[in-house]
Amino acid sequence: MxxxxxxxxxxxxxxxxxxxxxxxxxxxxxxxxxxxxxxxxxxxxxxxxxxxxxxxxxxxxxxxxxxxxxxxxxxxxxxxxxxxxxxxxxxxxxxxxxxxxxxxxxxxxxxxxxxxxxxxxxxxxxxxxxxxxxxxxxxxxxxxxxxxxxxxxxxxxxxxxxxxxxxxxxxxxxxxxxxxxxxxxxxxxxxxxxxxxxxxxxxxxxxxxxxxxxxxxxxxxxxxxxxxxxxxxxxxxxxxLKSAPVVNIVYTVLPGQAQQALETLPGVIHVEPSPDYAGTSCTGLTVDQKMSDTCLQQILTAGGSIVSVRHLGGLNDLTEWMDPKDQIGSGRG
Incomplete structure (x- = not known):
């Protein structure tokens, strides 16, 4: 049928x-x-x-x-x-x-x-x-x-x-x-x-x-x-999924004591190894936005170099996994 x-x-x-x-x-x-x-x-x-x-x-x-x-x-x-x-x-x-x-x-x-x-x-x-x-x-x-x-x-x-x-x-x-x-x-x-x-x-x-x-x-x-x-x-x-704005900082690897001091700062959420940049080992650090300037200053003072700074918040850190498509399509309905 x-x-x-x-x-x-x-x-x-x-x-x-x-x-x-x-x-x-x-x-x-x-x-x-x-x-x-x-x-x-x-x-x-x-x-x-x-x-x-x-x-x-x-x-x-x-x-x-x-x-x-x-x-x-x-x-x-x-x-x-x-x-x-x-x-x-x-x-x-x-x-x-x-x-x-x-x-x-x-x-x-x-x-x-x-x-x-x-x-x-x-x-x-x-x-x-x-x-x-x-x-x-x-x-x-x-x-x-x-x-x-x-x-x-x-x-x-x-x-x-x-x-x-x-x-x-x-x-x-x-x-x-x-x-x-x-x-x-x-x-x-x-x-x-x-x-x-x-x-x-x-x-x-x-x-x-x-x-x-x-x-x-x-x-x-x-x-x-x-x-x-x-x-x-x-x-x-x-x-x-609706978290406060945060900042992801990628920087060249710091000496052990400097890295440990950085990780103990208030507002630090996550630390993990990051892909090498120009052959140099890097670290990624995610921190509350309000503490980002303090972290950046401490990284530079310890002799590190900043590779990238990305502002995240809510779902912003997931957008790379969302396919960019035309949501309206060829015909609206």
Whole structure:
């Protein structure tokens, strides 16, 4: 049947989830999903290597990383669309209500409303519940006037709105979104953030592949930085994602006593070796902005040379892992 063919096209035959109409099923503090040392290989090539994560109800998890870092693969594994090559994924698929919006969404030869009705039937919504929910979401994303237009004629932004709507039909407990801001204009981005904040407050767990600081600041409790299939950094706690401004100073290595004295200054947050500069060993120091001048002066007094000074704060030190993309896309919607 048509709706089964659409499901195979977009999500794979394994993508089936139970429905609890009228809102989220009651949850407790136990994890919705746990991934332990999960790895994925394609033809002997490692795409993900020993990724571990736990997703709790009412939390926001952001996945960031450059193109090819493994974000989309990880989301597909969490959605149950891909199997691990090794590791353990623990969840109860029979009871877990999951919404999933992939990054790529095709312009099908169906109207927006016909497509969404098909997806509602697959999810198990009754006709009455389906009609009400579709109408509500079309209006929310300003698509009510286009409900009878074929998706093949939609702009990138309009297609992304339909993609997001289908993921929200069942009021999911776990919502997996791959680049949800892609193609959306600024009002639609703000509206989406509002919707996701409401869902999170109601207990929905969010896992999002993103590269926009505003959505991370608004929704994330944990950030995983992926690089070449590995988790190279984890930041936990919203307070650590909205930290006060800091300064990163890279300088040539100091004598032992001078370095020790520098590290004991108030406001020093982190010290680590830094890549050599012009064949000279270097050290990187992160310090509260208000103490940066004192540190710079002490480094110079001790005979060190300053290689670089970078002002950081909040998510600024993560921007190098966020792909610079055109968020508006070729067509606004």
């Amino acid at each position: 048509l709706h089964k063919r659409i499901t195979r096209l977009l999500f794979g035959a394994a993508h089936r989830h139970a429905l609890v109409e009228g809102g989220l099923e009651a949850t407790n503090a136990s994890p919705l999903i746990t991934l332990t040392q999960g790895s994925k290989q394609y033809g002997g090539r490692a795409v993900l290597t020993e990724i571990s994560m736990t997703v709790l109800p009412g939390t926001g998890t952001a996945l960031i990383g450059r193109n090819g870092s493994g974000k989309s693969t990880l989301l597909s594994i969490l959605a149950g669309l891909l199997k691990l090559s090794s590791g353990v994924l623990t969840c109860d698929r029979r009871r877990l209500i999951t919404g999933y919006a992939p990054e790529a969404f095709p312009g099908l030869k169906l109207t927006a409303e016909d497509y969404l009705r098909c997806m509602s039937r697959i999810a198990g919504l009754s006709e009455a519940a389906s009609a009400s929910r579709i109408s509500e979401l079309l209006q929310l994303f300003s698509l009510e006037s286009s409900h009878n237009r074929k998706l093949a004629g939609f702009s990138k932004g309009m297609l992304q709105k339909v993609n997001l709507i289908q993921s929200l039909l069942t009021r999911p407990q776990l919502l997996l979104l791959d680049e949800p801001m892609s193609g959306l204009d600024l009002p639609a981005q703000a509206r989406l953030i509002d919707v996701l904040q409401e869902l999170k407050a109601e207990g929905t767990a969010l896992v999002l592949s993103v590269h926009e600081p505003q959505i991370i600041e608004a929704l994330a409790d944990t950030v995983y930085v992926l690089h070449e299939g590995q988790n190279i950094r984890t930041i936990q706690g919203a307070e650590n």
